[in-house]
Amino acid sequence: MPDNHFTDADGRQSSGTEQSPEKMDAPRTTSRKRDHVELVVHRDVAFRAKSAGFERVEFVHNAVPELNFADIDSRSVFLGHTLSAPLMISCMTGGYAEAEAINAALGAACERENIAMGVGSQRQALENSQFVESFRAARRAAPSIPITANIGAAEVAAGMGSGNAQKLVDMIEANALTVHLNPLQELLQPEGNTQFAGVLAGIEQLAGALNVPIIAKEVGAGISAAAAERLLDSGVDWIDVAGAGGTSWAGVEILRRGNPELVDMFWDWGIPTVDCLIELHQLRQSRAFGLVGSGGLTSGLDLARTIRLGADLGAAARPFVRALKTEGEEALHAEIRAWKFQLRAAMFLTGSATLEELSRAECRLAASGTQ
Ligand SMILES: Cc1cc2nc3c(=O)[nH]c(=O)nc-3n(C[C@H](O)[C@H](O)[C@H](O)COP(=O)(O)O)c2cc1C
Structure with a gap:
């Protein structure tokens, strides 16, 4: 497929943005992104019958830590930057007017707390330039932290091209x-694009052309070792498992489309985050890649468990946008600080002075399903 074509949300082939961006289906993308935040903040969109699995990961208490709490070092290097903790606010939003304030607030909190951030899908910015500032607001508020750009697999599969991808990065x-x-998620969206054939070839093309690493990420259904291997073969540098057990995107789309009887059984579809991390940690014995653990983290203790399971970094979305939208910016800052304290508490109580030591801390893992 030529570099200047990609498929829009209805599966129609459209001219590339460099030629005719205003012709695309912008309003639909815009209202979808607004719906997502509203549903995630105001409705119960958690998995119902499946957990992320963190309750199965039990650190063994160390009564003689032989270190001072004040000396614990939770710093972590991510994308060339030293963060105060191995934490990221996951990719969420952008592409409509109100998203500018959300991304500015998330960016300001990440900058102040020195953690990483991802913006939401920039697909809308490929369609037209109306809401570009809603994405730029994150970087304006956070000039020094790592921020990740974001695009969907369907756009990559449709041959959006490295020129467009680099534009999103820039x-x-x-x-x-x-x-x-x-x-x-695409399957359950009324306007979703289910043309995924070609996604690996599309990723391979981007990997060879972009001046930044590529992170392959699910949105809450998890990435298996077999899927990760195919992604690594296509040139991705990082895998963010975004596993099952936190926000159910099937749930979000079921609530959005309003005919749950057809698809309700998919509400809990996906691989729990802990299972993904165990598989991918194993894969890291033979393949080199960065690993992000996300999907259903609810605290700094879950973040510590994520690091213990072999991830370089943990990430979460819904807990942070909920804190921001229901209680405000100060509550968001307090939430991040609480997670950092809880991480350091787990380090202290396992006698781990560094994240490297935490990743080897004594820990019991209950079998899946036994809780
Ligand atoms: C309001 C909202 C919007 C999201 N939009 C995107 C997106 O545009 N791109 C993306 O990669 N993930 C998106 N996600 C998925 C999150 O990045 C994350 O993978 C998922 O919500 C699981 O994490 P959680 O259980 O901590 O919420 C979104 C999540 C939320 C809550």
Whole structure:
């Protein structure tokens, strides 16, 4: 497929943005992104019968830590930047007017707390330039932290091209491009694009052309070792498992489309985050790649468990946007600080002075399903 064509949300082939951006189906993308935040903040969109699995990961208490709490070092290098903790606010939003304030607030909190951030899908910015500032707001508020750009697998599969991808990266001076893999979500969206054939070839093309690393990420259904291997073969540098057990995107789309009887059984579809991390940690014995653990993290203790399971970084979306939208910016800052304290508490109580030590801390893992 030529570099200047990609498929819009209805599966129609459209001219590339460099030629005719205003002709695309912008309003639909815009209202979808607004719906997502509203549903995630105001409705119960968590998995119902499946957990992320963090309750199965039990650190063994160390009564003689032989270190001072004040000396604990939770710093972590991500995309060339030293963060105060291995934490990222996951990719969420942009592409409509109100998203500018949300991304500015998320960016300001990440900058102040020195953690990483991802913007939401920039697909809308490929369609027209109306809401470009809603994405740029994140970088304006956070000039020094790593920020990841974001585009969907369907756009990559449709041959959006490296020129468009680089444009998204440059738009926010991103440190990486996240390609989100969301076949379940697209399937359940009334306007979804289920043309995923060609996604690996599309990723391979981007990997050879972009000046930043590529992060392949699910949105809450998880990435298996077999899927990760195919992504790594296509040239991705990082895998963010975004596993099952947190926000159910099937749930969000079921609530959005309002005919749950057809698809309700998919509400809990996906691989729990803990299972993804165990598989991918194993894969890291033979393949080199960065690993982000996300999907259903609810605290700094879950973040510590994520690091113990072999991830370089943990990430979360819904807990942070909920804090921001229901209680305000100060509550968001407080939430991030609480997670950092809880991480350091787990380090202290396992006698881990560094994240490297935490990744080897004594820990019991209950079998799946036994809780
Ligand atoms: C309001 C909202 C919008 C989201 N939009 C995107 C997106 O545009 N791109 C993406 O890669 N992930 C998106 N996600 C998925 C999150 O990045 C994350 O993978 C998922 O919500 C699981 O994490 P959680 O359980 O901490 O919410 C979104 C999540 C939320 C809550």
